[in-house]
Amino acid sequence: MNKYLIAGLGNTGPEYAHTRHNIGFDVVAAFVGKHGGTLQTGRLAYVAECRWKGRQFVCICPTTFMNLSGKAVKYWMDKEKIPLEQVLVVVDELALPLDKLRLKPSGSDGGHNGLRSLEESLGSRDYPRLRFGIGNDYPKGKQADFVLSKWKPEEEPLVKLKIEKAVETIEIFAVQGIAAAMNQVNNKVFSL
Numbered sequence: 001m002n003k004y005l006i007a008g009l010g011n012t013g014p015e016y017a018h019t020r021h022n023i024g025f026d027v028v029a030a031f032v033g034k035h036g037g038t039l040q041t042g043r044l045a046y047v048a049e050c051r052w053k054g055r056q057f058v059c060i061c062p063t064t065f066m067n068l069s070g071k072a073v074k075y076w077m078d079k080e081k082i083p084l085e086q087v088l089v090v091v092d093e094l095a096l097p098l099d100k101l102r103l104k105p106s107g108s109d110g111g112h113n114g115l116r117s118l119e120e121s122l123g124s125r126d127y128p129r130l131r132f133g134i135g136n137d138y139p140k141g142k143q144a145d146f147v148l149s150k151w152k153p154e155e156e157p158l159v160k161l162k163i164e165k166a167v168e169t170i171e172i173f174a175v176q177g178i179a180a181a182m183n184q185v186n187n188k189v190f191s192l
Helices: 020-034 066-080 113-122 143-147 156-176 178-185
Strands: 002-008 040-042 045-052 055-062 087-093 101-104 129-133
Touching (some): 002 020, 002 066, 002 156, 020 045, 020 087, 020 129, 020 143, 020 156, 045 066, 055 066, 066 113, 087 113, 087 156, 129 156
Parallel strands (some): 002 087
Antiparallel strands (some): 040 045, 045 055, 101 129
16 A cells, blocks of 8 residues: 655644644644544654555654654654655745645755754655745744744635645645646645
8 A cells, every 4th residue: 555644844832723834734634634534642743544545644743843843754754664755744835925835846945944854854855845835924034923923814715725725735646646746736826
């Protein structure tokens, strides 16, 4: 059975729930919910297993905090014997506007501490990542406040739509491959 590791990056704790920086957690929770799984406390992460269309998904939301995400991803990758190309990391992206999702097979950390931690732990940049645009509408010097803030009420419907599209992208990635998934999502502008 083809096995995939789906890792949503974020921070644990109620103060971080449903913030821009935790969109990875929200996407993974939506994927797990759609496929009948339940996230449970596991080693270094909340973990759920789901099956869909002959694929097995090990879904994690690391409890190591964002800056040590790589430790949890590496642990679950090794434990479940999942190859790097069958790992998909879901992460917030300041450099993308709110109406965009971007799937890539590899790339730099782009200044994202979670991705930097993954690169250090995995010894590679060559792992698929789904970047969820959160925009960059914040005053100079306020980046940390912005990424840790909640969505504005007027943004929430678009965020909900994009979470659904991100879940579909994970499904396409696993069933049809990364090229098909990239074609479906990378040039789309999402709107209500």
